[in-house]
Amino acid sequence: MTQKHGKNIVIIGAGVIGLTTAIKIQEKGDYSVTVLAETFPTDSKCIRYTRGHHVSAATDDLRQQQLERETLDVMWKMSALGDGAEGCFLRAPQTEYYISKEGNPDLSFSPNFQRLEASAFTNVAEAVSAVTFSALNINTPTYLPYLLARFLGCGGHIIRACVQHITQVLEGGVEAFADNRSGGKPIDGLVICAGLGARTLGGVEDKDLYPVRGQTVLLRAPWVEEGRSLVVESGSKTYIIPRRGGTVIVGGTREANDWYPIPRPETTVDILEPCTPSVRKEREPTVEDLKPLIIEEGCGFRPARRGGIRLQSEWVKVPGSERCMIPVVYNYGHGGYGFQTSWGSASVALDLLEGALAEGPNMSM
Numbered sequence: 001m002t003q004k005h006g007k008n009i010v011i012i013g014a015g016v017i018g019l020t021t022a023i024k025i026q027e028k029g030d031y032s033v034t035v036l037a038e039t040f041p042t043d044s045k046c047i048r049y050t051r052g053h054h055v056s057a058a059t060d061d062l063r064q065q066q067l068e069r070e071t072l073d074v075m076w077k078m079s080a081l082g083d084g085a086e087g088c089f090l091r092a093p094q095t096e097y098y099i100s101k102e103g104n105p106d107l108s109f110s111p112n113f114q115r116l117e118a119s120a121f122t123n124v125a126e127a128v129s130a131v132t133f134s135a136l137n138i139n140t141p142t143y144l145p146y147l148l149a150r151f152l153g154c155g156g157h158i159i160r161a162c163v164q165h166i167t168q169v170l171e172g173g174v175e176a177f178a179d180n181r182s183g184g185k186p187i188d189g190l191v192i193c194a195g196l197g198a199r200t201l202g203g204v205e206d207k208d209l210y211p212v213r214g215q216t217v218l219l220r221a222p223w224v225e226e227g228r229s230l231v232v233e234s235g236s237k238t239y240i241i242p243r244r245g246g247t248v249i250v251g252g253t254r255e256a257n258d259w260y261p262i263p264r265p266e267t268t269v270d271i272l273e274p275c276t277p278s279v280r281k282e283r284e285p286t287v288e289d290l291k292p293l294i295i296e297e298g299c300g301f302r303p304a305r306r307g308g309i310r311l312q313s314e315w316v317k318v319p320g321s322e323r324c325m326i327p328v329v330y331n332y333g334h335g336g337y338g339f340q341t342s343w344g345s346a347s348v349a350l351d352l353l354e355g356a357l358a359e360g361p362n363m364s365m
């Protein structure tokens with residue numbers, strides 16, 4: 001694709017939200033987009049960067065359902081045979097078991113959705129209902145570099161930077177962080193996709209953000225071909241998710257405001273215990289049987305937000321300049337749903353940006 005020189009848009013953040021939003025804006029053709037971020041997908045693993053894994057847990061929040069449906073449509077096409085992103089996904093049968101009949105998410109929009117008769121899930125003692133459908137499981141260590149490559153391939157730019165305050169970008173542009181540090185080239189719009197980083201990023205400092213720590217175990221178990229989740233009260237889950245390439249991710253812990261950055265050994269045992277029957281079928285299995293299958297233990301912080309995802313725009317005055325106000329779009333706080341809402345959220349962010357640029361700073365927003 002030839003590079004176009006349109007309005008200069010800067011995005012802070014190179015997680016799934018920042019990169020998807022960057023692609024959506026860059027591929028529109030009217031913009032030149034630069035992503036500024038402290039961490040990129042090609043870096044080694046780090047607690048300041050989140051990775052999730054699948055696209056099929058919905059919610060009863062209508063706005064979020066809409067974001068998830070749009071994302072599933074886009075990703076389903078990306079996972080089709082022959083698409084450039086096909087290798088990032090696995091389409092696999094998924095069964096969700098519920099311990100309550102009330103308050104379960106509506107997943108009926110999922111491909112091949114079916115409610116199971118009680119006789120079909122007697123093997124899960126706690127379950128009172130269950131549904132099955134085709135899930136789209138993402139191999140995030142492949143998908144995030146794919147997004148980065150696609151963004152660069154359509155003419156996008158990246159700069160590694162730790163932004164302390166958004167005024168640094170509003171006044172100095174991206175050059176303030178580039179090697180020559182000249183500063184001053186004006187930007188036309190700023191999009192904040194900093195995940196949990198928006199809690200401390202100057203000029204945003206959103207104290208409604210908080211971490212929900214999740215710990216997982218990655219196993220080599222190519223014989224597991226179906227995903228299973230046990231959904232307990234408050235929506236938390238114990239899950240087994242097969243990924244392309246013969247690995248299986250097992251997890252489900254959710255601890256709000258727990259900032260511990262490395263896996264706890266006792267939690268690994270708690271995670272493995274309920275999934276032993278699914279992983280080893282040939283005899284009565286134990287956690288010890290599973291230990292040789294472990295590739296790695298992981299943990300991350302879901303960037304949760306009281307009030308849900310922040311998708312908003314406002315005009316912010318450029319300091320030290322008579323000149324102008326710049327539209328700032330906020331797209332962060334995706335909690336445990338960042339992958340499965342990414343394309344829907346990016347569409348809303350693009351609409352907010354284009355609406356602001358079209359209307360100008362005098363309109364009330």
Ligand SMILES: Cc1cc2nc3c(=O)[nH]c(=O)nc-3n(C[C@H](O)[C@H](O)[C@H](O)COP(=O)(O)OP(=O)(O)OC[C@H]3O[C@@H](n4cnc5c(N)ncnc54)[C@H](O)[C@@H]3O)c2cc1C
Nearest residue numbers: 013014015017038039052054163195197214300338339340
């Ligand atoms: C165990 C676990 C399981 C999960 N399972 C799922 C799942 O099944 N489905 C799903 O959809 N989601 C899942 N998630 C959630 C998902 O991983 C997150 O919602 C998503 O990764 C958030 O993406 P993000 O781009 O908003 O934030 P991040 O990936 O954290 O990216 C933030 C970016 O902003 C940058 N940044 C922050 N502050 C600054 C600054 N001041 N200056 C410069 N750069 C900055 C960072 O460097 C980084 O590049 C799971 C998460 C965990 C931990």
